[in-house]
Amino acid sequence: MKGRVFVIGLGLIGGSLALCMKGQHKDCYIIGYDINDEQGKLAKMLGVVDCVASSIEEGAMDADLILITTPVQVTERILNLLAVIPLKETVLVSDAGSTKAEIVKHAEKLTAKGITFIGGHPMAGSHKSGVSAARQLLFENAFYLLTPEKHIAEEKINLLKEWLKGTKAKFIVTTPEEHDYLTGVISHFPHIIAASLVHQAEKTSHDQSLVTRLAAGGFRDITRIASSSPTMWRDILLQNKEILLQLLSDWQQEMKEVAAMLKEQDGERIYQYFEKAKKFRDELPQKQMGAIPAFYDLFVDVPDYPGVVSEITGYLAKEEISITNIQIRETREDIIGVLVISFQTEHDRLRAKECIEYYTSFETSIAP
């Protein structure tokens, strides 16, 4: 497809969607805008966008497609702005926000002007933020929820799907209310729980210094998402308040039931509690709803000597394995450092694992 695409908010999601669109529609021209100049410059440098606009007005003016990929409270303000600036009559406006009811309500001012707005939400992502984490394969096989209002013509929905074809996601049309309930249960509420578990461990760490050193396996698995952007999650919670308050209340009731089983030392009920959860969890589809690891990280335990990082990257370069990110984490006392190397694909990660194990004696693992 040809046309001008304007992406507002050049972070993980905006950057990834821009890469998907450029990958699929070679002739489209992608204009980006970010309030943070550094993100704009980086997006241009990484080839995520063709150019960066100096304002929303400038970028929106001639756009055929506008995608708003900012935190959801900001998205509302941008929708208000788009409603009062001149746009092409035929422009299609969409967003990627994790909440939908409030956003769709805010878009009414825009739709009253005859502009088409279709709410969107790609159901895959990461705890990482910023355009440097953007990748073209982020949404592959994930669900992409669309929440068009009833009056939106089928052809407009199909046009948006065509623009977003390069995501390789599976589109599902739903209502904003159903969207917010479902994502409340499977995404928003779990983020509150992950953050609360980290708070609990942090409080314990004041008196028990061993806590941070022992926080491994299970704790790291269940709390990965607590490393997500606080701005993004503040906005999501504020916009999905009623549903989350209800889920919190249901959870408190459930925890009371767990406490009762424990007080009564009811081994059978405790067993059933875990057994039922295991059964449901084990039966979840493996390759859906962002269940694919969004990033292919490889963890390498490295000793502390000068040049160890360049030694490893040298071996990877020799085998022509591209990396997307590298980071040193010092998490364990007995091992000097853990190197976290990110790859674009599972194939690259496996090749890298084999390569490092071949050239060195460093331990590698695919889980932290």
Ligand SMILES: NC(=O)c1ccc[n+]([C@@H]2O[C@H](COP(=O)([O-])OP(=O)(O)OC[C@H]3O[C@@H](n4cnc5c(N)ncnc54)[C@H](O)[C@@H]3O)[C@@H](O)[C@H]2O)c1
């Ligand atoms: N991270 C995920 O896993 C995920 C997945 C699906 C959807 N989402 C949704 O996508 C949106 C973006 O999330 P992200 O993970 O890309 O966040 P991000 O922090 O990586 O990127 C957001 C970008 O928006 C920019 N921004 C903020 N205010 C702005 C403004 N007024 N004008 C222009 N740019 C502005 C920020 O500078 C930042 O670069 C959010 O609405 C989020 O709810 C996130």
Ligand SMILES: O=C(O)C(=O)C[C@]1(C(=O)O)C=C[C@@H](O)C=C1
């Ligand atoms: O994988 C993660 O880190 C995510 O949290 C991704 C996740 C999710 O909860 O599944 C987070 C928010 C989005 O709206 C969609 C996807």
